[in-house]
């Protein structure tokens with residue numbers, strides 16, 4: 499296992515290399531032994547977007563792609579050819595075609611951008627075949643899958659990084675630097691949410707036909723899409739490096755939106771209007787940490803509303819509120835308990851990843867965040883170091899899904915969170931996004 503602490507020096511070196519690579523200093527070709535050779539499973543919307551970003555990064559070769567959907571696979575092969583690389587070998591024809599891809603001996607890493615049921619099985623297959631795994635959110639859906647990922651990563655020594663892009667946002671990393679500089683004092687509380695009207699992702703909004711994520715709304719009731727909110731919170735609260743989640747309680751509202759939306763759009767007899775949905779429209783979870791902090795997490799992806807993450811982090815000396823784009827630092831902010839704009843703090847506490855890569859990243863997905871996330875993954879692969887988010891981070895964010903469902907099923911009863919680090923959280927250092 500590439501342990502975070504033992505590889506810290508190498509990781510920092512990798513960070514420096516990213517700056518160079520991103521500046522175009524160390525491009526590689528398919529025959530270059532220092533290339534990161536990456537295969538992708540799932541070449542739909544997200545897979546295609548990652549592939550385009552990977553093609554912009556120096557030092558990446560994509561020899562193989564896999565998708566059950568022939569058109570998506572062909573379109574992805576086209577992206578690689580248009581970028582000037584050889585046409586990647588395509589794997590298709592069965593849901594298990596990926597098993598052949600992961601066995602190739604010319605791959606260092608496998609990126610998984612398939613529907614959720616496949617994430618953990620594919621990441622396990624990649625690690626068992628000796629590859630780094632980069633897996634889209636969430637890394638796992640069940641407690642067992644979380645443990646399987648941890649044990650397999652530890653046994654094989656292969657990192658498993660969940661691609662939680664919001665951990666790499668410019669604002670969130672500046673807040674992390676402020677926290678590490680002590681501006682907010684001791685951290686006490688955080689709030690986060692994924693508030694986004696995703697009806698057009700669960701369903702084809704034109705026809706009401708269910709897409710693959712829609713099935714979870716029928717037979718699941720929990721905080722189903724949680725990691726985007728939790729990503730930065732993990733680092734702000736030193737989770738798995740000084741503190742850890744202890745237990746959570748979750749409460750769900752009734753499910754009203756889907757039936758209402760489709761009844762209005764297509765009439766009450768449309769299948770999507772008549773379906774019986776389990777998943778509540780809003781789920782509120784409260785997580786307590788062993789160190790006495792609390793986190794409120796909202797799942798809120800059904801109702802019509804503008805996008806929001808509602809990040810807030812509060813300590814003994816101050817508070818950051820993303821919604822207000824403001825901070826208040828006791829003894830520093832002007833006025834008596836008055837908010838002041840966050841923007842100057844974001845500049846002053848800018849993270850080195852954004853200083854070195856922000857320019858190149860700008861036109862990539864999610865305001866450049868996806869570029870920075872993938873550049874850091876690629877450099878870890880090239881340098882054979884730990885990934886910036888490791889398997890413990892990945893499962894700690896994902897496990898809120900099954901734990902919240904269990905709490906809701908038990909009438910909002912507290913549910914214990916496992917210690918995936920096996921006690922190492924007490925001595926692990928803050929490595930994620932360390933500045934020095």
Ligand SMILES: NC(=O)c1ccc[n+]([C@@H]2O[C@H](COP(=O)([O-])OP(=O)(O)OC[C@H]3O[C@@H](n4cnc5c(N)ncnc54)[C@H](O)[C@@H]3O)[C@@H](O)[C@H]2O)c1
Nearest residue numbers: 540541542543544545564565566567570593611612634635
């Ligand atoms: N981090 C982010 O910001 C973000 C944004 C969007 C989606 N995502 C995640 O990306 C993943 C993919 O979402 P999407 O919107 O691209 O979905 P999609 O339906 O557009 O793409 C999924 C692809 O996987 C393929 N596929 C399904 N089963 C397969 C199998 N067994 N083997 C090979 N290919 C298979 C499908 O044919 C399809 O091409 C999801 O896990 C989602 O949560 C993350």
